[in-house]
Amino acid sequence: MGGIDQVNETRLAPTVANEGNTVENRDGVTRNIPMDAIINLDHGDPTMYEAFWGKMGDRCTVEIKGCDSLSYFSNPKNPCWFLEPKLEEAIRSLHGAVGNAVTDGYSIVVGTGSSHLVNAVLYALTSNHQPNEPNQISVVSAAPYYSAYPEIADLVRSRLYKWAGDARQFEKDEPYIELVTSPNNPNGVIQGSVVNRDGGILVHDLAYYWPQYTPITSSLEFDIMLFTASKCTGHAGSRIGWALVKDKEVAKRIIKFMEVTTIGVSKESQLRVAKILQFIADGCKQFGSPQGDNFFEFGQSLMKKRWQILRETLKENQMFTIPKYPLQHCNFFGDVTNAHPAFAWMKCKEGIEDCEKLLRGHKILARSGRRFGSDPGFVRVSMVGREDEFNLFIDRLSKIQSFNNGDEKDKANASGNHV
Numbered sequence: 001m002g003g004i005d006q007v008n009e010t011r012l013a014p015t016v017a018n019e020g021n022t023v024e025n026r027d028g029v030t031r032n033i034p035m036d037a038i039i040n041l042d043h044g045d046p047t048m049y050e051a052f053w054g055k056m057g058d059r060c061t062v063e064i065k066g067c068d069s070l071s072y073f074s075n076p077k078n079p080c081w082f083l084e085p086k087l088e089e090a091i092r093s094l095h096g097a098v099g100n101a102v103t104d105g106y107s108i109v110v111g112t113g114s115s116h117l118v119n120a121v122l123y124a125l126t127s128n129h130q131p132n133e134p135n136q137i138s139v140v141s142a143a144p145y146y147s148a149y150p151e152i153a154d155l156v157r158s159r160l161y162k163w164a165g166d167a168r169q170f171e172k173d174e175p176y177i178e179l180v181t182s183p184n185n186p187n188g189v190i191q192g193s194v195v196n197r198d199g200g201i202l203v204h205d206l207a208y209y210w211p212q213y214t215p216i217t218s219s220l221e222f223d224i225m226l227f228t229a230s231k232c233t234g235h236a237g238s239r240i241g242w243a244l245v246k247d248k249e250v251a252k253r254i255i256k257f258m259e260v261t262t263i264g265v266s267k268e269s270q271l272r273v274a275k276i277l278q279f280i281a282d283g284c285k286q287f288g289s290p291q292g293d294n295f296f297e298f299g300q301s302l303m304k305k306r307w308q309i310l311r312e313t314l315k316e317n318q319m320f321t322i323p324k325y326p327l328q329h330c331n332f333f334g335d336v337t338n339a340h341p342a343f344a345w346m347k348c349k350e351g352i353e354d355c356e357k358l359l360r361g362h363k364i365l366a367r368s369g370r371r372f373g374s375d376p377g378f379v380r381v382s383m384v385g386r387e388d389e390f391n392l393f394i395d396r397l398s399k400i401q402s403f404n405n406g407d408e409k410d411k412a413n414a415s416g417n418h419v
Contacts, residue, residue, distance in 0.1 A: 033388050040365045041382040041393060044185075044342055048384045049234025052298045060279050062272050069267035079248070080255050082264030083110045090277035091242055094232075095219075097284040098296070099331050100209050102221040106244040107251035110265050111258065114207055114228035114241030118152050118179070120261075121224060121243065124253035125177055125201050126160035138164035138172065141179040142194045143373035144186055144345070146205070147380075149179055166373050167194040175199040183208040186372050186380035187323055188341025190214065207231045212299025214339040215330035223247065229273045231342060233280060233295070234384075240265070240273040284332075296332065303340035306383055306390060310344060313398050320346045320355075320397075344381045355379035362396045 033039070053060070074084045087110060092103045111117035126137045139153045143166040153163035164170060167178050180202055182191050193202050204222040208214065210232050225244040230236035245251040258264065283293040314320050325339035346366075348355040354376045356368035369378030383390070 033392055035392070036363070037392070038363045038365060039385075039389050039392055039396075041385060041389070042365045042367045042380075044231070044382045044384055046231060046234040046236055046342075046384045047386045048302060048390075049299070050386065052295060053234070056279075056293075060272075060276050062275050064268055064271065069271070072264055074264075074267065074270075079107065079252055080109050082258065082267075083108060084267060084270040084274060087240075087242075087270045087274040087277070090274040090281065091227075093281040094277045094284075095244075097281040098211060098216060099219050100211075100216050101206065101225055101227070101244060102219050103244060106225075106246055107248055109243045109245060109251055109254045109258070110270060111241045111243065112262060112265055113230065113239045114205065114226045114243075115148065115152060116239075116258075116262075117226055117241050117243050117254070118149075118203075118205070119156075120254045120257035121203055121226070121250075122153065122158075122161050122177065123257045124250050125203075126158075127253055135174060136160060136162040138162060138170065138174065138176045139179065140164050140167040140170045140176055140195065141181065142167040142184075142191065144184070144369065144378070145179070145373050146181050146185045147367060147371035170195055173197075175201075177201050177203060179203050179205060181205040181207075183214045183339060183341060186343050186367070187345035188214070188325065188339050188343065189323065190339075208342055210299075211296040211330060211332040212303050213341055215328040215337050216332040217328055217330070221246075224250070229276070231384075233273070233276050235273060235276060238269045238273050240269050300333070300337075300340065303342075303383065304337075307340045307344075309394055310383070310397075313394050314346075317398060317400055319349055319352075319400050321349070322346055340383075342382070342384050344383055345378060346381055347378050353377060358400070362400060364393060364396055 072082065074082050078088075088108050091108055095101045095103050109117070109120070111120060122139060136159060139149070139161050141149050145166070150163045153161060161177065164176070170176060176195060176197075176199065178193050178195050178200055180191065180193050182204065183189065184191055185208065188208070193200075202222065203224045203226070204220070205226045206220065207226065207228045208231055209216070209220070223246045226241065227244070228241040229238055230241075243254060245254065280295045283295055286293045287297065311322070314322060322344055327336050327338050329335070330337050346355060348358060352358055354368070356366055356376065356379050359366050359379060364381075367380040369375045369380070372378070372380065381393070
């Protein structure tokens, strides 16, 4: 998932500081970042995909006339009456082309991003909670968990459910909902449920289960699966997510939440994303195309290159460690590969207690491990920003040298005022 907390961080700290010599076109593709600029890698803003979509020109352009899409209703015959038929068709087509999720027998519910859908799903799974049961249903996720989950679960202070923290520490003998993020945000690890007790309900957040980030090893068919255009295609600003829901009654309650909170989802956004998803699905047939139409080939190639550069840089400076991912056969690419996650989960070497503070001292904004229910010695760094931001990040990272006489340790402990 992308989401709520990353937007708040971005408002407080822009991606780069404009010091008068920054040049940027309207699409944000060509930019010259000042060498002393602050770079914000705290959030997962997927702007690296601008390069691909810029080359596609107007092939995904959608024309919407003033007389179009006036009605609330997209398809009154569909229980999800605000779901545009073209978007439903494109979602099923893309999952079929990629082979990452089963859609036959599933209801599709569209939401304003998958963060919106998490709230809707929590409501749907707890709204039949009996009035004579005073306890709220616990919502848990295995640490390191997505940093927005606590805020999403507790924002409206629902009487139906509450955030209960790390799934590995959950020992209560009572109903619970476990949010399973796979590949995990922040560390990119493929994972399953942890609690595994009677009375539990699983919700699978699969925002990053796409071929550019991880090998596609099977077509998943969990009860509730969440996806988002933000991380699949890079179109975070369109705010489109979708849920694949096996139980039709649960799907109806998710739809009810949407009816009450937003009376549906923007048709303009749905039609734009439908066009993009179908374009990607059609391009999946064009492996090795000289036109470069295969979106996932582009994405995987760029992520693989970035991870290789990052690993080489960290090997040189000996200040940080990052996870190693196993080789697996990817059904989509038909080859053996490993994961190239959207985020780098970096751990400072022994002696540095606060990794976020260390990077901040070098004008790199990242997200502390504390936010993920983990240790401040960890930090999450976005790998999906623009090329010039990534290059500047690598340049600065290479200059952080292992401390010999405590210099870097002292700098890390005193760097809170540098930004």
